[in-house]
Amino acid sequence: MRCEQIQEQLLTEYLDEQISAEQKHVIDLHLNGCRACQEFYQAVVQAAVNPLKNSELYEAPSVIWDAVEQRIIHEDVSVIDLLRNWCVEFGNRLILPVPALGITMVIVFSLLGLMVFQSSNQRMARQAQEEPVEYLVSMIDDITAVDTNGGYGTDIEEYFL
Amino acid sequence: MIDVSHTLIEKAVQKDVQAFQEIYELTGKYVYNIVLRIVNNAHDAQEVTQDVFVAIYKKLDQFNYQSKFTTWAYRIAVNSAINFAKRRTRTTGGHVSLSRQAIQYADVSSEPELTREERESTVQRLFNQLPEEQRACMVLRTVDQLSYEEIADVLGINMNTVRSRLKRAREKLMQYRKEVIGHEV
Secondary structure (H helix, E strand, O other), rough: OOOOHHHHHOOOOOHHHOOOOHHHHHHHHHHHHHHHHHOOOOOOHHHHHHHHHOOOOOOOOOHHHHHHHHHHHOOOHHHHHHHHHHHHHHHHHHOHHHHHHHHHHHHHHHHHHHHHHHHHHHHHHHHHHHHHHEEEEHHHHHHHOOOOOOOOOHHHHHHOO | OOOOOHEEEEHHOOOOHHHHHHHHHHHHHHHHHHHHHHOHHHHHHHHHHHHHHHHHHHHHHHOOOOOOOOHHHHHHHHHHHHHHHHHHHHHOOOOOOOOOOOOOOOOHHHHHHHHHHHHHEEEEEEEEHHHHHHHHHHHHOOOOOOHHHHHHHHHHOOOOHHHHHHHHEEEEEEEHHHHHHHHHH
């Protein structure tokens, strides 16, 4: 193997021990007889291995879990999430795909809304028909009301007459 | 790579906070250190790690057991950390508040002479030389000792790309060392 190929392996698989025993043996043999590659390998170790080798593994500060716990306990579940979760669960029970269930619900709510609208319209139509009749009845009652004053109109007119 | 049991995950999916806390206790330290080395700042790392675990909690029902749980969790952590680091680079021009200590290189034989602060300062400065994608590969290799295959799974890339990023990262660190040693002479 050429030095260029060996040095590429020294930077990667050989250094990280991601190499077969056989390949390692080939590279070790080359290193034993090649000063340039030996120096190259030393430079790799000094620059990219030793300084990082004993980098400290820190404990996660306790404030992290405290904050995570607060956020997940007080997480606000939006109405949309609630509705979505309910649809998914309901759909799973009916073995319906969620989009089909969603469409079904839209149709159901639309029909309900239409029924409510129509009954409200009918009530208003009835009311509209009945109101003029009631008004006319009240007018007729006024016109045909019995005059208890003997045809003389009001009490004052009766006094003077 | 540590493993999280199926039973624990299922409990946490049902919003059992205690079960999720157990998951946090198993994985939190590793996630925090991965995030710390990618964002290269302790305060930012706390914030990002919080966001990562809240995201994991919310997305638990999407975990489909096709990979290890830690692979999936690390993926969320690395993506969040890389996105944070890139956003910070766009807003601050890449400035990261690092220790004032100069970088210290030491031979293996003299390593014990470096103080904790010197070692930490060196690690920070070295990782800061690398673009985020190369940094992520180096972090997963050095912090959690993941294999190339595991790194590829976490990052959603192929093994050749892992190999290529590690190679370029190490070449960059070698060049940086030459520059540092050159200035000291």
